[in-house]
Amino acid sequence: PRSWGWRALIALPLLGGCSGPQSTLQPAGVDAEQIARLFWWMSGFAILIWGVVIGCAVFVTYIKPRSHDSRVARWLILGGGVVVPPLVLGVLLAFGLSLLPSLSAPAEDGLQISVSGERWWRRVRYPTPSGGTVELANEVRLPVGERVGFRLTSPDVIHSFWIPSLGGKVDMIPGRTTRLSLEPTEVGVFRGACAEFCGTSHALMNFRVVVMEPDAFDTWLEQQASPARPPQGEVARRGQEAFLANGCGACHAIRGTSADGVLGPDLTHVGSRLSLAAGTLPTDAESFERWISHPDDIKPGVNMPAFDMLPAPQIHSIATYLSQLE
Ligand code: CUA
Numbered sequence: 001p002r003s004w005g006w007r008a009l010i011a012l013p014l015l016g017g018c019s020g021p022q023s024t025l026q027p028a029g030v031d032a033e034q035i036a037r038l039f040w041w042m043s044g045f046a047i048l049i050w051g052v053v054i055g056c057a058v059f060v061t062y063i064k065p066r067s068h069d070s071r072v073a074r075w076l077i078l079g080g081g082v083v084v085p086p087l088v089l090g091v092l093l094a095f096g097l098s099l100l101p102s103l104s105a106p107a108e109d110g111l112q113i114s115v116s117g118e119r120w121w122r123r124v125r126y127p128t129p130s131g132g133t134v135e136l137a138n139e140v141r142l143p144v145g146e147r148v149g150f151r152l153t154s155p156d157v158i159h160s161f162w163i164p165s166l167g168g169k170v171d172m173i174p175g176r177t178t179r180l181s182l183e184p185t186e187v188g189v190f191r192g193a194c195a196e197f198c199g200t201s202h203a204l205m206n207f208r209v210v211v212m213e214p215d216a217f218d219t220w221l222e223q224q225a226s227p228a229r230p231p232q233g234e235v236a237r238r239g240q241e242a243f244l245a246n247g248c249g250a251c252h253a254i255r256g257t258s259a260d261g262v263l264g265p266d267l268t269h270v271g272s273r274l275s276l277a278a279g280t281l282p283t284d285a286e287s288f289e290r291w292i293s294h295p296d297d298i299k300p301g302v303n304m305p306a307f308d309m310l311p312a313p314q315i316h317s318i319a320t321y322l323s324q325l326e
Pocket of ligand 1: 117120158159160194195196197198199202203205
């Protein structure tokens with residue numbers, strides 16, 4: 001009896017997945033609700049199969065231990081082993097297949113967002129109302145109650161795009177464009193993850209998903225489409241100078257300056273993002289300093305080189321400048 005307590009204790013962390021910003025069992029989207037319903041039906045039927053099998057086992061072990069009645073055995077094998085499982089699995093298969101067309105249908109009209117999974121971050125592109133494109137990193141914002149289409153791809157290895165609270169998981173495959181559509185039903189901040197092992201920092205390519213009221217979303221997109229704001233104060237001004245002088249603009253773009261690199265994330269409004277380094281750090285000046293000095297310590301294998309050879313005051317000024325880019 002004592003060991004049961006331990007088993008219950010060990011099983012307890014499993015319940016940790018039942019709620020929170022990354023739970024399939026707390027759906028906040030039309031597609032996630034369908035998937036959650038399927039999950040509960042499958043669990044129910046799995047318990048039914050388990051009950052029938054265990055019931056048969058208990059019956060032959062304890063209730064009819066000395067029975068040589070072959071008719072009973074035949075019915076047990078026929079019922080518990082042959083008839084019930086295909087019936088139950090057949091119902092579940094039909095249920096699952098009936099959901100597929102709606103879950104995999106691409107959203108033809110409405111907002112189309114392109115997301116590229118790269119080692120180890122996500123490049124997110126929005127079309128703007130004026131016909132341009134806005135590029136951000138590791139942050140997806142969606143208007144509540146609207147069906148949104150995603151075009152997913154990858155330039156390097158297979159990644160995956162998965163926002164458990166909103167819907168299903170689709171792989172991001174080099175050389176191909178996969179599609180996904182989602183319709184969030186609740187305002188809130190959710191979490192997305194990579195679900196294909198893609199190398200050293202696979203676990204560190206998370207992203208935030210912010211579901212907003214449509215008006216707030218439009219305001220946000222308009223703000224993101226504007227060029228970067230000029231540096232505020234002497235430290236930030238020196239930071240911008242150092243950013244451009246040290247060649248940061250060869251990999252990063254900051255719209256409104258001469259920095260127009262495309263290898264790394266666009267930093268035009270990096271200070272307004274919810275996280276730095278794909279969900280690993282907050283976007284304050286201190287975190288930018290840590291990231292610029294030793295990105296490899298925070299995200300092993302990252303393409304960005306360490307800039308710890310720069311004098312500390314220079315790193316501080318660049319970090320101040322970037323954290324101001326709201
Ligand atoms: Cu990208 Cu795992």
